Amino acid sequence: ETGVTQSPTHLIKTRGQQVTLRCSSQSGHNTVSWYQQALGQGPQFIFQYYREEENGRGNFPPRFSGLQFPNYSSELNVNALELDDSALYLCASSQPTGSLGEQYFGPGTRLTVT
């Protein structure tokens, strides 16, 4: 069984640029959630995708957007990068069991905005 994978591992961008982060969910999972973890903080929910549609969103501006593909992999896109976007971005996949679903986390993508 393949776990959750994310790419790239880390990247450096300049303020104002755009970035795309990728996530492959664990086998059998069709729900993907994205989290932002700033240094010294716990993960903060960005949004969740289920069956290729956004299934809920946290308190993040519209320049954070996402996609889910038919194979349940997902992308997180961030436009007009700001310095405060520097963080570890985590992807988590789960089975379609609503709130009872344990989330399986990937290793994260470390984004640095300069």
Place this chain on the structure above:
Amino acid sequence: AQSVSQHNHHVILSEAASLELGCNYSYGGTVNLFWYVQYPGQHLQLLLKYFSGDPLVKGIKGFEAEFIKSKFSFNLRKPSVQWSDTAEYFCAVNEGKSNFNKFYFGSGTKLNVKP
């Protein structure tokens, strides 16, 4: 919106000492509760979870947690820690009976166990 508070940001213990990490949440409705652990260089992984039933839940590696509804708390405990328990621990909550699996995380507690 929910919030999750972890009172201890950094805990240092010697091996064999007992551990208790505090977690409080703000939501007044039905909740599901989780503790996740992140060992150095590894992914977040589930330690234990509470959905319903016995408020004392046991997880992996000898950890347990007690849900006290009246105190909105879900504290993590281990009677005797080992050096290998050095990690960061996160308490998380989601709204029970929901189709929407959104987790609220605390800010984490870094545990350093001295050999």
